[in-house]
Amino acid sequence: MHQFPKDIGWIEVICGSMFSGKTEELIRRVKRAVYGKQRVQVFKPKLDARYDETQVVSHSQLKLTSTPIDRAEEIFYHLSTDTQVVGIDEVQFFGKEVVQVCEALAGKGLRVICAGLDQDYQGRPFEPMPQLLAVAEYVTKELAICVVCGNPANRSQRLVSSGERVVVGASESYEARCRKCHVAEPTEATPPQTLKLFD
């Protein structure tokens, strides 16, 4: 039986578009929990092996050790009895069961920190994120920078031709765009600009 030091748990959700800093924020919170001597376990979907099979890796190459799993329920199997904080990255890739799993963990007194996309490439809510946002105590929405116009970006523009909702990828397949510059259909990448910061 789990022994938890506190009897109050909660769910934190970090959502937003791709490149908005969700993973960086998850890593920041986990590191601070570790500074606070909290025992932390981090999980991610096996499906997301973009940068690494086991580590959670941000687009800026910050890294965190994690356990890759296929289904959210596997968290219970891997959970150590003394774990106080659970982090879950790419939460949109788990089925709706992840909501019950997070609720059960929070109900047992754990702090649950989830990071994931709130919208798919067409700008539609990415289930199970709406359900998770509804039951979370704390919600943070991150914004990227639109690569077309420089405004805050809340959408992920797909650059590869596919109508599937799930297409794993990074900057070769997606770019951050604002609602004005985003189009629902996959489109060509925005040409890069040469930046001259210093003389």
Ligand SMILES: Nc1ncnc2c1ncn2[C@@H]1O[C@H](COP(=O)(O)OP(=O)(O)O)[C@@H](O)[C@H]1O
């Ligand atoms: N268009 C962009 N807007 C903001 N950050 C970007 C953009 N493109 C690349 N990045 C990089 O992505 C980092 C965020 O990465 P990450 O935390 O993995 O984002 P997310 O998990 O939301 O996809 C930023 O700190 C920055 O280095």
Ligand SMILES: Cc1cn([C@H]2C[C@H](O)[C@@H](COP(=O)(O)O)O2)c(=O)[nH]c1=O
């Ligand atoms: C918009 C969108 C994204 N994906 C995939 C692409 C990436 O593998 C992840 C998101 O990663 P990030 O850490 O937020 O950068 O999701 C997808 O499968 N379908 C989509 O519509």
Ligand SMILES: [Zn+2]
């Ligand atoms: Zn824009």
